[in-house]
Amino acid sequence: MGDPGPVGVKRFERRGKKLVTSFEPEEVQLLQSLVQQLVELITEHGRRVEESTPAPAQPDDPFAFWERDLREHPDQPEVPEDPVLQRLFPDAYPHDPRASSDFRRFTEQDARAAKLAAAQVVLDGLASCRDGRDLKVPLDQADAWLKTLTNLRLSLATRLQITDAESAELLSELPEDDPRAFLYGVYEWLAFAQETLVQSL
Incomplete structure (x- = not known):
């Protein structure tokens, strides 16, 4: 796959029931920072969604019930404004606003919880490999x-406006003093880690 990235993560290797690699201290800090930013973004999005959800109507107040029903079933899908969140929680039915809104309302909370739970697994693993200790990922x-590496790559791809192989190739040719060059290096580094993790399974 070429240059594995700005700090050169080592390949994952399978040892018994664990996948093992080693990180330099700066690699641990980089990955922790990326995952924490992802967690903050998803958490803040969930908080905004919850704040915008109307309170349950009293069963003996039919007008409040109808108002709540209309607010919960908008004509347009409840798509987040942040383009990264749009990639992480894509519109399931772009040509059917009502179906898209229903799908998002009934599935997004579980999707957010799953992404946050996966991210926490990664953070816990990174916390265990300080002081030069190997990172050991149990198979389960x-x-x-x-999933977390995929979410990080999607986030970076969105910020870098990577839409296809051609746009990625253009970024690979940026001069080193371009701020996007480092982010692209991180994007490639994550791809290398993800690829070798899959290969070691």
Whole structure:
């Protein structure tokens, strides 16, 4: 896959029932920072959604019930404004606003919880590999790592406006003093980690 990134993560290797690699201290800090930013973004989005959800109407107040029903079933899908969140929680039915709104309302809370739970698994794993100790990922946690790495790559791809191989290739040719060059290096580094994690399964 070429240059694995700005700090050169080592390949994951399978040892018994664990997937093992090693990180330099700056690699641990980088990955922790990325995951924490992802958690904050998803958490803040969930808080805004909850704040915008109307309180339950009293059963003996039909007008309040109808108002709540109308607010919960808007004509347009409740799509987040942040483009990263749009990639993380895509519109399921872009040509059917009502179906899209219903799908988002009934599934997004569970999707947020799943992403946050997976991210916490990664943060816990990173916390255990300080002081030069190897990172050891139990096989039953590999899926959480893969999903979180995917979410991080989606986030970076959105910020970098990577939409296809051609746009990625243009970024790979940026001069080193361009701020996007470092982010693209991180994007490639995450891809390398993800690829070798899959290969080691």
